[in-house]
Amino acid sequence: MRTALHRITRQVLTAARYEEIYGKPIDGAGNERHRDYALCDICDQDVYLRAEHSQHRIPNFSHLGNSSFCPAKDFNAEAYRRLNPVDADPQAALALKNAFFKTWKFHWVEFNRIIKYASIYDFSKILKYANRHGMWGYRGMRIQDVLAVLLTLMDFMPLPKDKRYLRDYGFRFFYKGSVSNTNEYWNLPESRRSLMQVKYEFPGKTRTFQEVNISSKNDVIFDPGYLTGVYAEQPPVNSFVQDFMAKEFPNLSGL
Numbered sequence: 001m002r003t004a005l006h007r008i009t010r011q012v013l014t015a016a017r018y019e020e021i022y023g024k025p026i027d028g029a030g031n032e033r034h035r036d037y038a039l040c041d042i043c044d045q046d047v048y049l050r051a052e053h054s055q056h057r058i059p060n061f062s063h064l065g066n067s068s069f070c071p072a073k074d075f076n077a078e079a080y081r082r083l084n085p086v087d088a089d090p091q092a093a094l095a096l097k098n099a100f101f102k103t104w105k106f107h108w109v110e111f112n113r114i115i116k117y118a119s120i121y122d123f124s125k126i127l128k129y130a131n132r133h134g135m136w137g138y139r140g141m142r143i144q145d146v147l148a149v150l151l152t153l154m155d156f157m158p159l160p161k162d163k164r165y166l167r168d169y170g171f172r173f174f175y176k177g178s179v180s181n182t183n184e185y186w187n188l189p190e191s192r193r194s195l196m197q198v199k200y201e202f203p204g205k206t207r208t209f210q211e212v213n214i215s216s217k218n219d220v221i222f223d224p225g226y227l228t229g230v231y232a233e234q235p236p237v238n239s240f241v242q243d244f245m246a247k248e249f250p251n252l253s254g255l
């Protein structure tokens with residue numbers, strides 16, 4: 001991770017800023033300097049700066065070897081994707097699913113805003129995944145809660161070559177704190193559920209998501225209007241998006 005938090009002020013630190021505050025790894029007498037750890041801004045555990053003077057590597061903050069779970073370090077797509085709502089109420093699940101599809105344009109528009117140039121193919125893929133895996137059965141899930149779970153189900157790669165100028169980095173979404181899977185997230189009180197959007201650079205020939213290339217992390221801020229869960233007039237979407245969704249989900253309303 002290219003940034004971390006100052007452990008007292010909680011300001012965002014880059015490697016350069018960390019060195020400004022704590023000094024270089026070796027002091028004037030040639031001894032290794034004691035420097036306080038910074039904090040990971042996802043899990044709040046200690047992280048240390050490494051590769052700060054490497055010729056070949058980008059300086060980055062890394063978790064200690066014995067740290068507990070953190071999604072940045074231990075990301076396990078499998079755990080996030082394992083959707084198994086406990087005691088699902090089939091009727092409530094069906095009602096939620098129908099309500100979601102009836103208002104799908106609102107969700108697509110918000111999804112696209114957060115991802116920055118999202119693909120309707122991705123949106124459709126994660127909805128199909130959610131349908132197959134019973135995501136709608138989480139107890140107490142409201143329509144405005146669905147998108148947070150959907151966003152964690154997939155890696156969002158940088159855009160293809162001809163569109164790279166629009167977005168040349170990728171995103172992953174993590175549940176904040178030491179939450180390792182979706183069921184744990186749903187067991188948290190609502191006030192403690194939050195989602196982080198983590199940006200990964202893809203320098204040079206990089207083709208995969210790598211912790212060392214995490215360049216920033218932000219809390220996902222959903223649009224306040226969206227969070228009310230009251231969706232009146234459907235926003236316009238382009239005809240390709242409309243037709244594609246109608247083809248993919250022919251039996252669902254709102255299309």
Ligand SMILES: [Zn+2]
Binds near residue numbers: 041045
């Ligand atoms: Zn962490």
